[in-house]
Amino acid sequence: MTKTKHEKPPRRVTMTDVARLAGCSQATVSFVLNNATGVTISADTRGKVIEAARTLGYGASSLIHRPVLGSHGxxxxxxxxxxxxxxxxxxxxxxxxxxxxxxxxxxxxxxxxxxxxxxxxxxxxxxxxxxxxxxxxxxxxxxxxxxxxxxxxxxxxxxxxxxxxxxxxxxxxDEAAGGFAATETLIRLGHRRIATIVGEPFMEAAQDRLKGYKRALAKAGIAYDAGLVGEGNWSPTSGFEATQRFLALKDRPTAFFCQNDKMASGCYNALRDAGLKIPQDVSVIGYDDDELCRHLRPQLSTLILPxxxxxxxxxxxxxxxxxxxxxxxxxxxxxxxxxxxxxxxxxx
CATH class of the missing domain: 3.40.50.2300 (Response regulator)
Known part of the structure; x- marks a missing residue:
């Protein structure tokens, strides 16, 4: 009886094999297949490593079998x-x-x-x-x-x-477009003296909403008046105080564009304290569509953040x-x- 010769088991695929096929170092393969963070690896190299691992059947990483988004992922x-x-x-x-x-x-x-x-x-x-x-x-x-x-x-x-x-x-x-839309809405109603209460000026939202305000005035041929721009900090108190300053002007505004709804709520209080009615005497528009808009009286017109x-x-x-x-x-x-x-x- 002749003895059967046992075949050698196939050699196990290693990270070195994957690195050789992908054209990178073994360390890079390890970083990619083990989801290492803090290491910048280009999408191209990462793709080559994963493709090489697939080709060679190296299955140590869950990345290789990662499902496509949409399949209950x-x-x-x-x-x-x-x-x-x-x-x-x-x-x-x-x-x-x-x-x-x-x-x-x-x-x-x-x-x-x-x-x-x-x-x-x-x-x-x-x-x-x-x-x-x-x-x-x-x-x-x-x-x-x-x-x-x-x-x-x-x-x-x-x-x-x-x-x-x-x-x-x-x-x-699109905050600049939002500032433009708010101001243009007031202009279309016939307002020319439109005050705006801005948020903290270092924030891009405040800067862009103000840009939109200026652009709408320019489009309507209304001169920009820095005296009608009040600085707030997004809080009701800052809206209240800015409105009081505007109401002290000899030629007070007929409309307020408050660049968030919380400042608009402060504006409401200042107008009410001054004996003015909204919208019969003064129009007010806010921004953000905060829940409080629906609880103010009258309900506040506003722009929704998307x-x-x-x-x-x-x-x-x-x-x-x-x-x-x-x-x-x-x-x-x-x-x-x-x-x-x-x-x-x-x-x-």
Missing amino acids: TIGFICDQLATTPESVNAIEGARQASWDEGATILVAQTMGNPEREEKAVEAMLRSGIEGLIYMTVFTRQVTPPAFLQGLPVPVVLLNCYAPDSGFPAVVP HRAMGAWAVSELSKGRRFGRDAYPLTKMDCNLIERDSLAAPA
Whole structure:
């Protein structure tokens, strides 16, 4: 009887094999396949590593078998602040509705803008198998995205913020267009003496809403008057005090554009204390569509911040399955639409 010769088992595929096929170092392969953070790896190199691992059957990484967004997957959503304003909640709700349509679930983390917390939150989300990440700031602004976002194995979109190099798709409200729409609405009613109470001037939202205000005046041939611009800080008290200063003018305004609804509520109180009726004597328009708009009397006309639509947009971008961080993407701006209630009328 002849002895059967046992065949040698096939050699196990190693990271070295993957590195050789991908044309990179073994360390790079390890970083990619183990979701290492804090290391910047180009999307091109990352794609080559994952493709090489697939080709060779190297199955150590869950990235290789990661499902496509929309097949009951998971989306990560990190925001610097959640509890202080309704904007982040609205954005999450918009993303939630869109993600359910896509068959996905959302994991949410608040980081308070702490870089270490951001990185740890994303690490935890990657371990949970997210297939896309939404990175949001509560105040609209330009940001320098954390370095670890560049090397993530999943697509990333920016919400309510944007990167200087346009390396990620980003969406923000069109604040300048909103300021223009609010002011033009008052002009169409026949107002020429329109005061505006702005927010803190270092914030882009305040700057852009003021730009829109100036543009609407210029379009209507109304001279810009710096004496009709009052500085607030988004609080009811600042709206109250600015309105009192305007009412002390010899030629007082017939309309107020308050650049958020809280300042508009302070404006209401100052007008009432002065014995003026809204809108019979003075028109008032706000911004944000805060819940308090519906509780003021008369109900406040305002512009809505489109954070819910922005959240849905972010999910839609992620569902395209593209890897971001290399190309330049146009900044998407969403309209702040007017909600007309009972605080507007033609000047008496």
